[in-house]
Amino acid sequence: MSPFRTAIWRTAIYLVFGFLWILYSDRFLEQIVDNTETLTQMQTYKGWFFVTMTGLLFFFLMHSALKRERRLFERDNLTCLLNRHVFSQELDVWIRQSEQNDQILVAILNIDEFRQINHTAGSRAGDDLLIATSELIAQAGNGDRSLVARIGADEFAIAIPLVNSFEHYIERLREVQRKVHDLPIDGMPEHHTLISLGIALYPQDALESKALQTSAAIALEEAKEIGGGQLRVYDHVFGEAVHNRLKLSHDLKAAIANDEFHLVYQPQFDCCSLRITGVEALLRWTHPHFGPIRPDVFISLAEQQGMITAITDYVCKQAIEELTHNQLMGEKIPRLSINVSALDFEGEECHENFFKKLEGLSDWSQLQLELTETAITKNFEKSQRALDILRRAKLQVSIDDFGTGYSSLSLLQRLPVHEVKIDRSFISDIPNNEDSCNIVRTIIAMSRTMHLRVVAEGVETNDQLAFLQAEGCDEVQGFYLAKPMPIRELITFCEHYTAEPQRRQQSSETKS
Template sequence: MRLSTQMLTGIVGITIISQLVLGMIAYWVLAGVERDHLLRVTRERTAEVAQAIAVPLATGTREQKALERAARLFAPAVDVILLIEGGRIVASTGPLAKEIDLARIPAAVLQPHARDQLVEIDEGRFLVTRQRVPGLDYSLLALQEQRLSREKMIARFGFRSLAFSVILLWVAVWVALMLASSINRKIEQKNRVLRRQVTHDSLTGLPNRALFTEHINAIINLPGEFDNRFMVMVVGIDGYTEITDTLGHDVGEQLLLEMAGRINQAVDQENAVARLEGEKLGVLLTDTDSESGSHSVRQFLDGLDRQVSISGMVLDIRLSIGAALYPTHACDADSLLRYADIALRQARERKAEYLFYDDDADFSSMHRLMLGSELPHAIARGELIAVYQPKMSLATSKVCGLEALVRWEHPREGSIPPTDFIPLAEQSGVIRELTEMMLDQAVHFLHRLHARGHNLDISVNISAHNLRDDKLPEFVEALLTRTGAQARHLCLEITETVMMQDIEQAQRVLERLHRLGVRLSIDDFGTGFSSLSYLNLLPVDEIKIDRSFVTHMLTQESDQAVVNTIIQLAHTLHCQIVAEGVEDEETLALLRTLGCDIAQGYLISPPRAVADLENWLLGSDHKTTAQVVDKP
């Protein structure tokens, strides 16, 4: 009996001890799980509050008001949330914010780099976590009280030693449920975070293109009894790239954050403003049709304060807007956004503040893209040819030279002028092949003309891309050597604006060409911003007066004065002077009186193809000569 009692006592004792041990282990395990879960949830809620409070703070909303609103929406269960700036509390909210003494919070906890920790405040144990407000000098401090009672946990497991198996099963089930619940909550939280990351912009907190598109389609799919006419705008910040390159990306992000906040406040509709890409923001204005569209855009622009103060600088921001209307322009979100983006590009090209999508202009853009893709193949197939416009010496009234002009003989569209495809050649990078083709045709024709007794000069235009090509002089030298043409009869024309884009590079390339004996001309003189000091340093042999001055010089005294001044300047610099756009005898006579050397225009001859030009030279009574004013 005594042995049985001892055994029973031992069993009971072991059971009790094992229960206590298991209870303590369970307590600490559960306590740790609960604490980690509580800290994780608090941290995620605080991160959402930080995201939500960024835009209101950036747009001037009072700290307390912004904090209370964001906490009420995203973290109502967090006991205390503090807004910290520079190590001090500027706002507070939460169920326990007024019950605890904020002054008793340790100073180390308020420091910017304090880590997540457990602190005691007013006999309470609080988990503390910190989150920075994106793009601003604020941070959030969240305090969540840990309410787990050690005595209750011990009592729960200490007084059930007689039901060991039941308790073990209960504990196992309870732990399993806790873990499953924790995992489920974690997955849900992760899904919410991922959903926000996928559908919202990380900088501004605004919806991104995907959510904006979803919102537009939702409005389109509203039942028929709703008036769902609306307008989609793409708003671009002009000069944004220059601002970020000059002042830094931090300033650019602050500017974007500020303008996003102002636009969001101006519209004041949920999901009606989104960041699409870069500096482009999407805006949705409901109850807007083709008749009220312009008024709505104008009202939107007038309601925005576009003067922004950042880092001690005041920036006057210019916005450009492209707009598309539903259902006038398109009936789906993707097309509306694409058309609004096209309209924005057109507005920037035309220097307009805003433009609505235009079918005809879009067709023009598609046509340009088509030509740009065909251009390299057209050069290879020989569809681009040189035509030549004669130039006449005013001293002898005889043809003295030719200007080579390119034309595209398109198999479907006929003759395409250079203004339609030269910019495409520069954008696509085939301008080098095009220039080399023109030089090759012109120099071979120059050699043939001289062999037939026509002692003429030929001018060929080169672009800014050619001036940046250090291999251009080598190509010209090899071409002159191969054809046997004389370098002094070849003239390369560079527009004034192109030459001034990179004066040092231009000087290096032009001097190398000049040493070959090639003559150099400044085209469209008077339309750019040349410095006379640079002009005197460059190896220029000829100056061409832009046709805009020549055309109106008979009726505009100011244009006549400009022409006269350019002629005197050219002669002072020992340069030959050419007037473009001569179309009547009176203009020709006035140019001769002012001392102009050479005239070019339709009065003398339009541009001619090679065969036509050769017949014209043979059939005309002109004896050709080359009048050259050499620089000393």
């Protein structure tokens, strides 16, 4: 209930009891006062007293409600710190009132992996951590001459006018990091909380509140990228790169609606006969300002923004529609491979989401889902349950970039997968690098023992192909045989391709 409604209800309750008081007090006075004129005067004074007290009470309650409403508007309910809006307003006032040589430090602090803490230890422990952290941050400033705010679920901001050296406040913020690191968390006794900090300085880095906070946020982004628990001061060179990344993050949300995504398909071949065994659908994004964006860049952004399931949905529907519409699935292309993210497997009903994406594909055994080794090992038990369900639905599963993660043979044995793809970093060095050759031989031998199909990706030379053929690799994929191509080129390629040994090296200009 809002403070104003509370004030009105309290006044109404007072009025009810007041009327009852007047009613019964009148009867009492009639019994003890004989003089009618005196009785009338007493009743009049009593009425005015009641009206005056009612007015004073209503004024007091509404004034308190107004203060409480203002407090709710200005403050975070949990930590009692300023919120983002008020922090920005107050910082703008500071900047307008600042003199020529004044400097203001603005720091944005983020609790690393707070979501995991909240999930593991519970929301109560998470709230306690936020409150304790807010108190430590407030101690880093100049008391009442600092602005401290909670600007996000796990993010804080502090603005400090520099009355001491810049290094003095940097050390105080590092002290906050150390103290938060030692904070105990109920349910996670071995956990040490890390805080990442980004710092910007007025007027060197920005001249207004919003731009100053953006600079601090960019520095925070750099601190996160180099690892948890870091402190970084805004750097203009890095800031431009992060600014472009922030623009990409913003534009990514509209990319699907604006038809900026498109698919290309790279054929996969039997290593010995070189017949086509399938294609891998690869997503491409052409940004209207920056041009083509590398897949690893925008996929990472999509995962951070929670958009990856929408992108997976687009890839599945678009690939199935293009291949079935052009009658390529089946004899010409026996198998379609699609890359999926680890986040597509979060949630108990993740498999149902996949099934909805596959409408339009008559034979689900023609579809193969590719997950990176890291994605599977990140949450092995949950991934194993999901993969079991996908296998029962006749969906094939491939471990992509195999050899780059940390999975053990025992884990691999427990996974219902059909295929492993040897990472291109190993293929690029064969047959000249003996270590890479031994790794590839080991993966092929191990997979053969476990009855798994082996695909080598990134094959770019005839020597690499010959080595893989000699070692008994099942399938190959790479520019030496076919580059990624749009659907129209794929149709032409399939119509004219003959499974004869290819001896054509793709030039570096054709690689995408």
